Amino acid sequence: MALKADALLLLCGVTAGLPAVAAAADGERYDPYAKMATGAHRYDMREVLQSRGKFVAEPVEQPDLSQLDSLPLSARASEPQVPGQLPEGWVQIGEVVQRREIAEGRKQIDPKPLPAWEDIEGNQYPRKGTVFLNFNGGMLKAGDDNSAENKSTLARHNHPYPVFNGSEATALTLIQAVQQDLETLGVRVLYLNRPSKTVPYTMAMVGGSWSDTNIGDPAGGVAPGTDCEDRDQRNVVYAFDSSSATISQEIAHAWGLDHTLGSDRIMSYQAGNNKHFGDNCQALCEEQCQGPGTIGCRLIHEVYCGEDSEQQNDLAELNKIFGTPEDDTEPPTVNILPDGDVIELEVGADIEVKADIHDNYGGVGWRIKVSRDGKVALDEVDYEKVGAWYFANLEAGTYEVVLEAEDHAEHVVQDKLTIFVGTPAPPTGSGGDSEGDSEGEGTTAGGDSDATGGSASDGSTSEVGPGADDKGGCECRSTDQGAGSALGLPLLGLWLAHRARRRRRA
Numbered sequence: 437m438a439l440k441a442d443a444l445l446l447l448c449g450v451t452a453g454l455p456a457v458a459a460a461a462d463g464e465r466y467d468p469y470a471k472m473a474t475g476a477h478r479y480d481m482r483e484v485l486q487s488r489g490k491f492v493a494e495p496v497e498q499p500d501l502s503q504l505d506s507l508p509l510s511a512r513a514s515e516p517q518v519p520g521q522l523p524e525g526w527v528q529i530g531e532v533v534q535r536r537e538i539a540e541g542r543k544q545i546d547p548k549p550l551p552a553w554e555d556i557e558g559n560q561y562p563r564k565g566t567v568f569l570n571f572n573g574g575m576l577k578a579g580d581d582n583s584a585e586n587k588s589t590l591a592r593h594n595h596p597y598p599v600f601n602g603s604e605a606t607a608l609t610l611i612q613a614v615q616q617d618l619e620t621l622g623v624r625v626l627y628l629n630r631p632s633k634t635v636p637y638t639m640a641m642v643g644g645s646w647s648d649t650n651i652g653d654p655a656g657g658v659a660p661g662t663d664c665e666d667r668d669q670r671n672v673v674y675a676f677d678s679s680s681a682t683i684s685q686e687i688a689h690a691w692g693l694d695h696t697l698g699s700d701r702i703m704s705y706q707a708g709n710n711k712h713f714g715d716n717c718q719a720l721c722e723e724q725c726q727g728p729g730t731i732g733c734r735l736i737h738e739v740y741c742g743e744d745s746e747q748q749n750d751l752a753e754l755n756k757i758f759g760t761p762e763d764d765t766e767p768p769t770v771n772i773l774p775d776g777d778v779i780e781l782e783v784g785a786d787i788e789v790k791a792d793i794h795d796n797y798g799g800v801g802w803r804i805k806v807s808r809d810g811k812v813a814l815d816e817v818d819y820e821k822v823g824a825w826y827f828a829n830l831e832a833g834t835y836e837v838v839l840e841a842e843d844h845a846e847h848v849v850q851d852k853l854t855i856f857v858g859t860p861a862p863p864t865g866s867g868g869d870s871e872g873d874s875e876g877e878g879t880t881a882g883g884d885s886d887a888t889g890g891s892a893s894d895g896s897t898s899e900v901g902p903g904a905d906d907k908g909g910c911e912c913r914s915t916d917q918g919a920g921s922a923l924g925l926p927l928l929g930l931w932l933a934h935r936a937r938r939r940r941r942a
C-alpha cells in the first residue's frame with residue numbers, strides 16, 4: 437500500500453527492521469500522463485502529396501440515438517464472455533485497472549507536474565472540459581488513450597463495441613443524471629454531436645460488457661487508472677451497467693479521483709440514492725474496496741485533505757481542473773509563425789512553422805491543415821501539443837497552411853500562411869495576402885461579440901489587436917511582410933518565449 441510505505445520511508449531512520457521491499461518500494465515520483473513531446477512534427481511534403489489521404493484526419497462519426505429504439509437487441513449483444521488481456525504494464529485489481537508500478541508501490545504520481553508541461557497552452561488550470569457519452573459503440577483500437585481516434589488502453593483491438601443495450605429514453609435519463617453530477621464544473625456533456633477532434637475530451641462508452649474490453653475479470657465499469665488532475669485530456673472510460681453513478685464514477689476516475697466510502701457518493705461502491713461528488717474530505721476506500729495499490733492519486737488527494745489523511749475531496753479536485761460553469765465567451769487567439777501572410781520559397785526548400793495560441797481557459801486544442809493548389813494534402817490534430825511543424829521538400833505550387841484552434845465553447849479560429857513555391861507571389865492587393873482574403877477564416881460558432889482583448893493584451897501578438905478576437909485571430913494583420921525574408925529559424929524561440937510570459941502572469 438503506497439501511502440504506508442511512504443510514511444514508513446519518511447520515518448525510516450528510526451524504524452528498524454523495515455522490510456527492504458517497502459523501503460525500496462516507494463519514493464520515485466513521476467507522471468506518466470504529463471508527457472512532453474519535443475521537436476517539430478516533420479513531414480516530407482513529397483511523401484505527403486503522393487500519399488492521398490494518409491495525412492488527412494477522418495471526419496468524426498456523429499452519434500445516432502434513434503438506433504437505440506430501432507436496432508434489435510440481438511444486434512447489440514456482447515461477445516461471449518472471454519477474458520481479455522491488458523496491455524503490458526497494466527494490472528487489474530478488482531474493478532480497478534492500474535499501472536503496474538503504482539499497484540506494486542514502486543512509483544507514485546507527482547502531485548506537481550513539471551512547470552514546463554503546465555506552460556504548454558491548453559494544459560493550464562482551470563480548464564473547460566468536454567465529456568462525450570457514446571451510446572453507439574463503434575470500432576475501437578488498442579493503444580494509448582485518444583478519444584478522438586477511438587483509441588483506448590482498455591480496448592479490444594478492432595473489436596466492434598456494441599450499441600447501448602437500452603432505449604433512447606433510458607439513455608436520455610442517464611445523460612441528464614450525468615449532466616447533473618457535473619453541473620458545478622466547467623464541463624459540457626455532449627451526446628448528439630461528437631466533439632471535434634481538435635478539442636480534447638473524455639469519452640465514456642456506455643453499454644457493452646466487461647468482455648468487450650481487454651480486462652480479465654468482470655466489472656461494472658472500468659477506466660484507466662491514475663490520470664491525476666486529468667493531465668491527459670483524451671481518456672476513454674467504460675460503463676457497463678445502466679447506472680449514471682457508474683458513468684460519472686468512471687469519468688471521474690479518468691480525472692484522477694479514487695474510490696471513497698459513503699453510500700451517497702458517486703466515488704463509492706456502496707449502494708445508495710442521490711449520489712453526488714462530495715465537497716468534503718471523505719475517507720478513501722482502498723483495502724476494503726479493492727486491495728492495496730488501488731489508490732493511484734494519493735499525493736494529489738493529500739494536497740486537499742492533508743498528508744496521511746487517507747481522504748479525498750472530490751469537488752475540490754474537480755474544481756481545480758475545471759473551475760466553475762460560467763460561459764466561455766472569449767475565443768482563443770491563433771497566430772502562425774513566421775509572421776506575415778505570404779512567403780516565397782524555392783522549389784525543394786524546407787520551412788518550419790510554429791503555433792502561437794492562447795486561450796482564457798485551459799483545454800484548447802489545435803490542428804494544422806496544408807493544401808497545395810487548393811487540394812488538401814494534410815490535416816492533422818496536434819495531439820502531442822508540439823506546436824511546430826517542419827515541412828521538407830516543397831514542390832512547386834501555392835501552399836496554404838492553416839492553423840486552427842478550438843475551445844470548449846465551439847470557438848474555432850484560424851490563421852493562415854500562404855507559401856508560393858517556385859512561383860512569385862502576386863502583387864499585394866491582387867489576391868494572396870490581402871486582408872479581405874483572410875476575412876471570415878476565423879469562425880466563431882458561438883457568435884459572441886465579447887471581445888475583451890484578453891490574452892492578446894500581453895502585447896506579444898501585435899497583429900491581433902484588441903477587438904479582433906471576436907472574429908478569430910488573423911483579420912487585422914497588416915499586409916506588409918512580403919516574401920521570403922522571415923523563414924522559420926530566426927523565430928524558433930517565440931513559442932517558448934510566449935509560454936514563459938504566460939507563466940509569469942499566472
Ligand SMILES: [Zn+2]
Nearest residue numbers: 685686689695
Ligand atoms: Zn471505480
